[in-house]
Amino acid sequence: VDPAQNVGYGKIILLGEHSVVYGYRAIAAPINLAIRAEVTRPAAVAGARPDAAAKSELVISGWDSDPAAHNPDGAALAERVATLIAARLGVADTPVRVEVFPELPRASGLGASAALAVSVIRALVHSFGLSLSEEEISQLAFECEQLVHGTPSGIDNTVATFGQTILFRKTDAGNEIEELDIPVPIPVVVGLTGVRSLTADTVGRVHAGWEKNPQHYEAIFSEIDGLVGTGVEALRRGDLPALGEVMNLNHGLLNALQVSSPELEALVDLARRSGALGAKLTGGGGGGAMIAIAEPGRIHSVANTLDVAGYQTYLTEIRTSPNGRV
Ligand code: MEV
CATH class of the missing domain: 3.30.70.890 (GHMP kinase, C-terminal domain)
Structure with missing residues (x-):
């Protein structure tokens, strides 16, 4: 993955959704739709004095914002996800503007919530010059998925991060992930x-x-x-x-x-x-x-x-x- 892209991939589950939550195998593949994020830090850019009252802002272009609590894939939950990520990365005290550009429809089973989390993590990591391994990015996106879904298997955040077709199984000892070579697309x-x-x-x-x-x-x-x-x-x-x-x-x-x-x-x-x-x-x-x-x-x-x-x-x-x- 070119890290500069700040991208999280959308996915399809080819076989095995739902049973994967119970420790059975599933196959998932990335699709050519993704979510990209950009972070701007106004004070740093303008050279202005940091404004103590300034707040971070999350802007999602294209998704209708629906702050209603019953719509957890909407803007309200995306904001909770972004807040969790900023806290985990230790950057919650610096106001930022996070702009998210989704190619994926939300709440459609195509992994938009995991892709959003991965894109925001990547964008913050780059903006603050942090260093996170791909595994750490996937793990933090998994925490975000827990916020969104409760009991995710971990398959969505894995594909959103690594962008590879995988055979996946959740075990008590951790996830078994096998990259699959596809001879013919x-x-x-x-x-x-x-x-x-x-x-x-x-x-x-x-x-x-x-x-x-x-x-x-x-x-x-x-x-x-x-x-x-x-x-x-x-x-x-x-x-x-x-x-x-x-x-x-x-x-x-x-x-x-x-x-x-x-x-x-x-x-x-x-x-x-x-x-x-x-x-x-x-x-x-x-x-x-x-x-x-x-x-x-x-x-x-x-x-x-x-x-x-x-x-x-x-x-x-x-x-x-x-x-x-x-
Ligand atoms: C969602 O993409 C797939 C499910 O199996 C849930 C999960 O694995 O977390 C339904």
């Missing part, structure tokens, strides 16, 4: 349902179900873990039909966990009918985003069908690292 359409959904809510829903029926839930998680294993092999072979098949099965099991929605089902169905080899919800679900893969010659027509039906779509690729950014 795999084209992906991301489709937005247009319904915002908070990962904290769907993670909470799964947790409530797991508490009531632990053995049934663990059986589903373990089944998903098996799909992740098959998916890794398919990715390594560049076998798109096999990968598509496990994505379809994973979506069915996510539906069993009740984190799909009518809007997601409609998108998945449309993507499959228009030639996708595999389609599933990605991230927290309950709304948010769907991903579909297709043969390179087919991917534009899948995206086009979704566009014509009125969905916002993005084209991206699963590769070892994202387009030209790393």
Whole structure:
């Protein structure tokens, strides 16, 4: 990563969301949408005397600011995240202006909250000439994710920081992270349902179900873990039909966990009918985003069908690292 970019990457979860929170494996990949941040320190720039009354300011261009507490991915929570970061970095006493430029939609399952945290950490680290390892950046972003989601697995902050396609497993002894080499880039359409959904809510829903029926839930998680294993092999072979098949099965099991929605089902169905080899919800679900893969010659027509039906779509690729950014 070029540190000067102050970037946190967006991500898709290819296989294994939700079960990853319970210690099972998942595959995640960065996408070619990111969040960038810039820090200006007015006093330092202007050479003026520091103003004791000056306050730090967080400006997010493009996201509608929604200070309502029920909207934790909005501006209010972003401010709490920025405050936590400044405190942890020991720079809370110096007023700064942090400007955030998101390419990612928020509350859509594409890792915007982790990407925002990473971008703000990087921007403050550079502005204050601090030195943090990539692991420390990811760990601090994980703390921010705990503020936002409660019980994150750690997969989002890892991809937001390192920008690599990974096989991830959370263990008591720490995270097992394996970088995956992708021999042939795999084209992906991301489709937005247009319904915002908070990962904290769907993670909470799964947790409530797991508490009531632990053995049934663990059986589903373990089944998903098996799909992740098959998916890794398919990715390594560049076998798109096999990968598509496990994505379809994973979506069915996510539906069993009740984190799909009518809007997601409609998108998945449309993507499959228009030639996708595999389609599933990605991230927290309950709304948010769907991903579909297709043969390179087919991917534009899948995206086009979704566009014509009125969905916002993005084209991206699963590769070892994202387009030209790393
Ligand atoms: C969110 O991108 C993925 C979830 O598995 C939550 C997490 O892993 O923290 C739903």
